[in-house]
Structure formats: C-alpha cells, structure tokens
Amino acid sequence: MPADPNEHTTPSSRTAKYWRKESHVNVAHAARMAEPPAEPDADRAAPRRLGIIFWVAIGWILLVTTAAIVAPLLPIADPEQIGIGPRASGPTWDQWFGTDGNGRDMFSRTIWGARVSLMVGFFSIVAGFLVGGTMGIVSGYRRGWIDLVLGFVTYVMLSFPLLVLFLLVILLFGQGLWIVTGALSIVVIPSVARLARAITIVFAEREFVAAARLLGATNRRVMVREILPNVLIPMSALLLLGLGLTIVAEGGLAYLGLSVADGFSWGKMIQMGAGLRTLQTAPWVAFFPIGAMFLTVLSLNLAGDRLRQYFDIRELGIGSR
Amino acid sequence: MAGSGTAHLRGHDEMVLRVENLVMEFPAGHHQVVHAVSDVSFDIRRGETLGIVGESGCGKSTTARAIVQLPPPTSGRVVLDPGTDRETELTALVGEDLRQVRPRLQMIFQDPISSLNPRRRVRDIVGEGLHIWAEESDDERIRARVDEVLEAVGIDPTVAANRRPHEFSGGQCQRISIARAVVLEPEILICDEPVSALDVSVQAQILNLLEEMKLRYGLTLVFIGHDLSVVRNVSDRVIVMYLGKVCEVGGADALYSAPAHPYTRVLLASAPEPASTVDGSEAAIGDEIPSPMDPPSGCRFRTRCPRADDRCTTEEPILRTLDDDHFVACHYPTAAGPSGA
Amino acid sequence: MAGALLTVQDLRVGFLTEQGLVRAVEGVSFDLEPGQTLGVVGESGSGKSVTAKALMNLLPSYAQVGGTVDFDGRDMFAMAASREKHFWGVEMTMVFQDPMTSLNPVKKVGEQIAESLRVHLGRSRRDALAEAGDLLEQVGIPEPGARLTQYPHELSGGLRQRVVIAMALACGPRLLIADEPTTALDVTVQKHILDLLDDLRRARGMAMILITHDLGVVKGRADEVMVMYAGHTMEEAPTTTLFAEMRHPYTEALLETIPRIDTPSHTRLVPIPGRPPEVIEVLDGCPFAPRCRYSIARCLTNQPDLTSHGAGHLCACHAPVGTPSGTQARSANESAGTTATGLDMDQFTRNVPVADPGQSGAEG
Structure with a gap:
C-alpha cells in the first residue's frame, strides 16, 4: 500500500504488496472471537445473509401490496357486484376463490380487502413509529422531567383497556378510515416509545454525543444527526413486525364490528364468512381472507425477524431475542 | 494528603484556564452521595500541557468532564482567561451562552470506537463543528478545511473521507477524533486517556501527533492518564490525584525526580519498571481503595499510607509549597525542600 | 529437552470463517520446565491469547489446530479428544484478564x-x-x-x-497460565498481583506462562520471554539476555516506543509506523517487515526461520539487531532514506532531542 510514513491511511490496508493473495482474513477479528470464553460464537457468526426464506416472504408482501394498490386497474370483477356468479359456490375456473352468499367474486374481494387492511395497518404503524419514536428519543436523550412526563404518558397508554379505548373513539368520532388508523396507532406508540428510549439511552452515553455537544451542537441537532440514525436502523427492522401486528389488530376490530364502516377489509370479510351456517355450507368465504391475512402476517414476521437479526439489535445490549 | 487549598495557583499571568474549588458529587441512591471530586483547584498556562494522573476512581475523568460542563460541577468555578477583560466563567453560563463558548474547549476520549458515530462518514464527523457554526452554505470551504485537518493528522482524505468509522483501526479512529477536535481551532484540548485503548506500538504515533498538533494549532493540553510514564512524557506540569483530591502538583520532571507525597511514591514504585527515584518496596500498601461514598476523614490516603498517624485522621492536609513550583498536600512529605516531617 | 514439563511444537491455530481460514498462530514452539516462568509478549492479533486458549482446550469448535503439545509425557490433544476431565482446571489452569x-x-x-x-x-x-x-x-x-x-x-x-x-x-496445578492478569487493574494493585503470582509459583514449584502486552511486566519476573507478532514467534530468549542483547528489530522497536518513567518529559518517542496486521495472509516474507527499520530485500521474499543467537536465544530475522548484517541493513536504509518495504526512515530521527543514556544503549 502507499508509502505513507505514519499509520497507513487506507482502511484495513494490506500492509504490503508482497503478501500472497491466497486468503485475506482478519487476525484481530479472529483473536477477538476467541477472546472471551462466554461469547456465543455460533450466534455471532450466524446472520450475514438474509437467506431464501426472507426473499420469499418479501416477494409475497410485494405481490399483495402491488395487487392492493393497482386493484382498480386489474381485470377482475367488481367486488361489490351482486350475482356475478352463482350464490355461495366453491372455487371454479371463473371464480377462482368462489363466491359468497350474495354471489360476489371472492378473488376480487380478497384483493380489494387487502386495500383497507394494509392501509390501516401501514398508516397506523407509521404514525405510531413517528410519534412513539420521537417521544422515545426525546425522553431518552433529555431525561429529567421530560422523561418523567413522557414516561407517565406511556404508562397510561399501556394500562388503558384497548377495547374500551376503541369503543370510546368510535362513539366520539365515528368509524372513518383515519379515525380507526389513529386509534390503532395509539396502541403502537407506547411500545415503540419505550424501545426507542432504551436504544437512545445506550447511544446518548457514547462519547460521540459528548463530542457533538462540545462542538456546539444544539440538543435538536444532536438528536437528529447523532442519535436518530442509530435508532432508525434497528427500529426499521421492527417496522415489519409491527405492521404484522396492526394488520391482525385491525382484523380483530373488524370482527367485532369496530373497524372502518365504509368498504371492507380482510377482517370484515372473515366476520361475514364466519357465521356457523356459512362455515358449514361455504367455508371458502372465510378461508381465503384468513389465508391471505395469515400468509401476509407470517411473511412480515419472517422478514422482520430476519432483518432484526441482520442488524443485530443485541449488539446494543438491549432486548435480547 | 487530600489536597484542598490553592497555594499552587499561579496568579493570572498567561493563564488560560483556572479551576477553583471544583466539587462533583453524584447521588448514589439510599441517600448516599459519591464524592467523585472534592475541592480541587488548578490553573493552566497558555501553551502548557497539564497532566492529571491517578488510578481509577480518583476523579481525573470526572474533573475533565466538569471543566467542559458535561455535566457542570456541583460547585466551584471554571474560568477561561482568568483576570483578563475576556474573563469568562463557564460555570456561570447556561444554554445558548454556554453553547457559544463551547468550541474553545474540545476533548478526545479513551474509547476510539465509541468516540465516533458509527452511522456517519468521516467527512461529516470531522466537518460537524464547521457545519454547526457555518454562516451559510460554504460547503466548499468546509470541504477544503476538513481535507486539510485530516491530512494534518495523517489520514489521507481522498481515501478516508467517505468511509465510516468501523473501517478504521483504533489508532486511525483516534486520529479522526483529534481532527474533529482541532477543526474549530480550540484553545484547550482535553485528552482523557487517549492512548489507553491502543496497542503499544501505536501509542507513540498518537502521542507524537498530539505534540505536533499542539505546536501547529497553538493548543493548551490537559492530558489525563493512568500510565505514569506516558503522563510524564507529554506533560509540563503534573497533578497527582487520589479519591477526588489533589495529592501533589509540580513540574513534571521535578515531581518525578523528587516525589514528596507518599501516594506519588507508591505510584512510582508500583510501575512495572519502578522509577529510579523511589524504592520498589514502597509499593507495599493494601489494595483496598476506600469507597468514594464514604471517604476517610482527614487525609483520604491515610488508610493505605505507611506514614499516617492520628493527625492524618483528624486534620486534612492542605496543599503547601515544597519547592519552587512543587506543592504537596501531606503532613509528612518526603523532605526535599524547606519543610518536611 | 528432557526435563520439560510442557513441550509445544509447531502449534498452529486457524479459524474457519466465511472469509476463509484465519491463521492466528503460525508454528509456535517452546519448552517450559517445571517451576519456570515463560513470558509471552505481544500486541492484539499476535496470537498470544489464542496460544493460551489452545493450551487450555478453550478454542471454539470451528478452530483448526495443528502441532503437538506434550505435557509431562502425555499428548495433550489426545487428552482433549478423549475428553479428559481431570486435567484442565486441575493440572493446568488459567487466570483471565477480566x-x-x-x-x-x-x-x-x-x-x-x-x-x-x-x-x-x-x-x-x-x-x-x-x-x-x-x-x-x-x-x-x-x-x-x-x-x-x-x-x-x-x-x-x-x-x-x-x-x-x-x-x-x-487443585494444585503444575502449570498456571495467566493471560494479561493485571491489565484491567490499577497500577498499585497490579504490582501486588504480579508479586503474588510470583511468590505462589515459587512456593508451589509450579510453572507459569505469563501473557502480557507490556515488556516491563515480564522484566525481572519471567525466566524466558517469547515475543510474538502476527501469530509468529519473533524472538525467544532468557529474560536477561533478551533485554541486554535483543536481536529482533520488533523487540527493539517495542522497547524504544514506550515512554520510560525515568526519561524527562517531552522526550520524543520513536514511533513504530503502521499498525499490527489485521489481515493475515500466507506470507512469503517477514510479517514485521512493513514496519521495520532494518528490512532488506530478502525480508519481502523469504520468511526468516528462528536461528540461534547464543544459549537459548532464538530470533527470526534476516538482519538481526547488533549483528553485522543488521547494522549494515540499518545504515544502508538510513543512507537511502527508505527501507526495502518503502518505509520513510526520516520519521525515526525527526525532532528527536538529545538521546539520553538510558535509550541509546538499545540502538543497534
């Protein structure tokens, strides 16, 4: 490498040209690996690749999302049109997923149902991460009374009975898409806030934060430039896991009749197909939305979990597994 | 020992920083208090390197943090340019006023990895100070300045500037930290154990670099360390601390060649290769360091001191002059000057 | 050697990783007699700790180990294979840094x-x-x-x-391995622990391997010192011999780069340029050559073998310090201003104040 008089300036520089290029691996790293006897070596070496399962899961998520977004453009039946086929008939070449009791096309309904499910799930988790993440970073970095107040708010949110909360929100504001989304995001906020706070505390004690403050960075600048990028990566892996949760939660609400009034989601479809008689005579009416939701949530969990390992949140010394 | 007192302060001439009666206490639960730093005073002349040496728990790093107000001390004063019309009392400043003064003191830390934000690129890390204080978008000037400083610390900007810290070795990270600290041309650079985490073969590079930086940017250095040889090598003046108090202060060579405080002598005798000025057997003291939550009365070193008697239990020794620019806080120092047991 | 308690021959340790085989220890050999202390000195990545782990049978499963280790006539790797229960922790024990x-x-x-x-x-x-x-x-x-x-x-x-x-x-071990036993401790405590280990060793007649990064720690404590770098043994000698007439440029550089407690403040330190290799590859030449003041053309192409420099004194160098070839290599490099690996020679002498007597003795 260069004839630099001092330390070689190139990162991980080969020390000289005459090293034979057979294997180049890291002695220091190896020594470190062998250093503390308690180190879980196998774990450490594990996830350097995302693997096939991850990509299959991502493929499914993309497929469902794309289908939901472009549903109006797809050459499929109108999901609300009654009598497009025979009533409550099983899957056929014309109606791949069969029809429901009103003769509506279940394939088309499953795709359209994804729209509400995914939208509510997505926007509530994003809102929850924005609000909860901000709360967590601010309380983890500022500590003091801000931390106490925000901590108290978090506890209140965590201990409030969720169903009562939803009933209350719906009674007061109705069952609009954004109302339901907002109500769901309230569920997400406290957990996200606590996690973001924990990660923030780990990083706020690092010397680079002290260095930034010494340079004259304002608190806001420190939080945005120094803390946020470090919180963002591990949190983003959890976004997928959270999305799985909110989709399931919306399904549960819909089943109780507490979700979006206009249109229908997978949850609402399940509710409609889950009557005892329908289950006996036309089980496919409930089966396809359940299957779609199951596969989607499973994919989100598999992909999210893999990402979490990949970014190795344990490295931060919090939330082991 | 247990040095309160101000006999060793040197008036205002050419002093760039003065610390008076610095006290740092932390709550430790159960109504207990950690007395991390107790009534420590010193001053630093412009262009000088002040070494602070002591073992873990002596309060040396806490003192460094208190000087830069991260966090501010429990009590005491930290004054920049004492006795001049530019005199600034850091301990009296808060919020925006403090932020405005901050760039005048910079710091480098022990852990080279933890010192650098893993998610940012070297160029942004080193340029951060410039971006914070930039008038408008003078990106070109900042770029040039970052390149210049990186080169000064021996890092090739063309190769390194767009990389992230994990691609560098400990020594290189420490160079980047130094670049970040000097980019705003501070007056005082506080080095908190800057070479303790480095391989022995890399230490000398960083120590030599600090000397170069000191000349090039006209810095005043505070060098905190536990390695007595390293501290002597870089310092003009040395403070020996124990359990939150000053034991002995003096010119580096004077202090090492005629150590007067029993604790200083123990330190010098305990080094892997003991100093020639003390007898190796002087290292024989117990290794139970008292808790900083309940420090001994009188002299804090008395529980491990071979010379301690009743007076040391009841009366705290105050720093007093031993020789020209050599001060000790002990009732029974090793006589080298006018006083003595 | 007949009376040896521990005989290590050509010990090699590699770690199989996704990037290939990491060579952490490359052919280390030594004898240790009962009651003796061997000091092993090296920086991070020198292989000193991995050597200790190999002896203690503490390597992870993906490690590949070669060579032979003989403990009082018993083959240690055979004992490891048969899962001998009462050897490690009984006859051979270890003290860690933390x-x-x-x-x-x-x-x-x-x-x-x-x-x-x-x-x-x-x-x-x-x-x-x-x-x-x-x-x-x-x-x-x-x-x-x-x-x-x-x-x-x-x-x-x-x-x-x-x-x-x-x-x-x-359990009354016959060999104690101490891996940086005092690095995490304060100086005043450090000396006590080292003295204690020494006293116990003497009282019990046990052998000890003292691993450290600090040459000062082994001085006056070890009977023999082995200096390691990048998995290789650079120099091995009785302690007094090593400090009095070191032969390896790395040993010399280590001693010169460390500030001494008795040298005046602001004595410029002789740096060792570069850093310990993080990347180990199969070498043609000497691993220290890129940082070495003595390097000659041969250092780039031929890996030096350990050769004898007097009783019990081994050194792996083509231009050993204090020998005609070493002196010649260095003065040739000095007059050329650069070494065979392209190292700038000026940095070693730049701004060095008048050398004090304590340091000049070490110069080749």
Missing part, C-alpha cells in the same frame, strides 16, 4: 472455589469450604473467613482477581 469472566456473579466466593475441589478432588462440602478459606488466605485476602460468604460484586477488582487466582490454585 476476573468477572471466571466468576459466577450469583454464587458465593467460597462455593465457587469449593466447587472445583469437590468435583476434581472429591472433597466433602465441609472440607472443601475449609480449604477454600486457606486458599483465600494464601492469596493474601484479608479476613478470608468472612469473604467466603460474599458475592463477587462485593469485592474490589484486585480482590476479585485474587479470588480467581485462588480458584486456579485450588
């Missing part, structure tokens, strides 16, 4: 020491505890009786390391 890695934080100190006595020597609980008390006294812990019922977190760092030493001594 005492907390060896201590169970939720068990009382006495129980932890007693445990190995009960497991390996079949002592009763009561006897084992009594013996644990004796051991604590031997390692200089005040009020040993009271300490038996304390937990590790109630002890200071120095006391914890003493407890670990007591545990290591419990």
